[in-house]
Amino acid sequence: MIESALPLLELQGLHCTFDIAGQQVNILRGIDLTLWHGEILGLVGESGSGKTLTMRSVIRMLPLNAHIETDQLSFNGTDLRTLTEKSLRTIRGKDISMIFHDPMTSLNPLKRVGNHIMEVLLHHSYTSRRQIRQEALTLLRSVGIPSAETRMRQYPHELSGGMRQRVLIAMALACRPKLLIADEPTTGLDVTIQAQILALIRALQQKSGMAVVMITHDLGVVASLCHRVAVMYAGLIMEIGPVDDIFIQPLHPYTQALLRSIPAIHQGRERQGRLIAIKGQPPSLLNLPPGCPFAPRCDQIHLHCREYLPPMKHCSPHHSVRCFRINPSL
Numbered sequence: 132m133i134e135s136a137l138p139l140l141e142l143q144g145l146h147c148t149f150d151i152a153g154q155q156v157n158i159l160r161g162i163d164l165t166l167w168h169g170e171i172l173g174l175v176g177e178s179g180s181g182k183t184l185t186m187r188s189v190i191r192m193l194p195l196n197a198h199i200e201t202d203q204l205s206f207n208g209t210d211l212r213t214l215t216e217k218s219l220r221t222i223r224g225k226d227i228s229m230i231f232h233d234p235m236t237s238l239n240p241l242k243r244v245g246n247h248i249m250e251v252l253l254h255h256s257y258t259s260r261r262q263i264r265q266e267a268l269t270l271l272r273s274v275g276i277p278s279a280e281t282r283m284r285q286y287p288h289e290l291s292g293g294m295r296q297r298v299l300i301a302m303a304l305a306c307r308p309k310l311l312i313a314d315e316p317t318t319g320l321d322v323t324i325q326a327q328i329l330a331l332i333r334a335l336q337q338k339s340g341m342a343v344v345m346i347t348h349d350l351g352v353v354a355s356l357c358h359r360v361a362v363m364y365a366g367l368i369m370e371i372g373p374v375d376d377i378f379i380q381p382l383h384p385y386t387q388a389l390l391r392s393i394p395a396i397h398q399g400r401e402r403q404g405r406l407i408a409i410k411g412q413p414p415s416l417l418n419l420p421p422g423c424p425f426a427p428r429c430d431q432i433h434l435h436c437r438e439y440l441p442p443m444k445h446c447s448p449h450h451s452v453r454c455f456r457i458n459p460s461l
Contacts, residue, residue, distance in 0.1 A: 137208055139309060139342050140166035140189065144202030147181075147188055147366075151196070156416055158184055159199075160366045163443070166310070171336060171343040173353035173374070175389070176363035177413050182346045183232070185363070186312045190223050191216075207309060225255045228303035229312040233319070234295035238287040244271075244298055245283030251305040270301040274331060293324035300331065307339060314346045329356055350393055354378055359449075362386045365414055365424035368443075372450030382452040384431045385409075423455070431456055 147159035159181050166172055174182040188199045189211070204211045206227065211219070231237040238247060248267040249260075256263060264283075271279040274297040287295055296316060303311055313332060317325040333356060336343050345357055353360050354374060361371040362385065370383040381387045391407045411428040414420055420427055426436040433455040435441070444457045 138165045138205075139168045139170075139207055140164065141203055141205045142185075142189065142201065143204075144200075145185065145188060145204070146200045147184060147193075148198050149194070149196050150198070151417070154417075157419075158197075158366050158416055159188065162366075162368060164361065164368070164371075166342050166344065168309075169336075169340045169342055170359065171333075171345060171357045173357035173360040174344060174346045174363060175348065175350060175353055175360060177348070179413055179416070180363040181366040182363050183314055186229070186314070186344055186346065190227055190229070190312075191219060192223075192229075221255075224251055224308075225306040226308055227310045227312065228306070228308040230296075230299050230303045230314060230316050232314045234292060234299050235287065237299055238295060240287055242286075243283065244285050244287065244290065247298065248302050248305055251302050255306045266305075267301075270305055271298070273335075274298075274301045274304075275327070276301075292320055293327065296320065296324075296328055297331070300328070300335075304335060304339075307341075309341055311336070311341055311343045312346070313343060315348070316345075317347075317349070317352065332356070350378075350389060362389070365419065366416065367424065367440075367453065369425065369454070370450075370452045372447075372452075376447075376450050382446060382450075382457055383425075383454050384429045384456070385425045388428075423453075 142162060142164040145159055145162035146157065149156045149158055162185050174185065176182055187193055189204065193199070201212060206222070245264070245267050248270055249263050252263045252266055268279045268283065271282055276282050276294060276297050282290070282294070290298065316332065317328050320328065329352060332343065345352065347353060357374050359372060360374050360377050362369050362383065364385050370377065370381070370386045377386060378390065381390055388409045392409060394406060409428060414424050414427070422435070422437045422439050423429070423441055426432060429436065435455050441453050441455045443451045443453050445451050446457060
């Protein structure tokens, strides 16, 4: 991670609303994120917490009924809010790339593997088609796909899940992006392939110096790969800080509950085979409770929690938490 004078990505006050049956529903409610050059940031939280939507808002890949507002949205010194859709298309896939959630549905079943990668290069490059084909072969080999010449001519259904995920990674890295957004890149893969994909992302990140945002439910992935982690819940960041701080001394009750739900081989015999689940369910974004959204599920409730949304409290220069237990005064 390189903390230069200028962050790679700076996001302040991101709000995203959806028009659902004429009702404006707040999905993201004021997201602040800073990403440094060469940093790997983990975004974690239960499904529906807003992890993927946050990063899709950065590159404006949103449904037609979505509307975003931000106080600041800059990438590498460029204000993304001022860019037209045409200008933004020159950044997507080139400076900012995304590995999408499902490798089977993200690839066109009617298009050969090689054409997927070549299409990205053709869109952002002006070299000859022969050079582009050679570059596609190099990319396939760089992500660990054997017999690249043969794989180039195959269709997605002829590849395993791990191979398809590697193709998506090759596509995302085709133009050597400054920022890679990895949306659950190991979901649905067996443990061995997961480890290979994570090792590949780490190696490519170290070689190129790009920044990575890792969207995941797997806290084990975060612990092994990321420099910092942001914990999201109901469209808010509840806690953010260095990985070591979050795992050793989590401050928010939600972060603590997430960590308690992870099985550990060092647990005593009385705990083996048991997982401590978080009670209740995440709130509906159509009917959010007043105050802290985690309050109905929290076992450390504070006097103000059901009435007021706690502000972010800076516990150290790099560790912040949204909880009245840390900041008991309004």
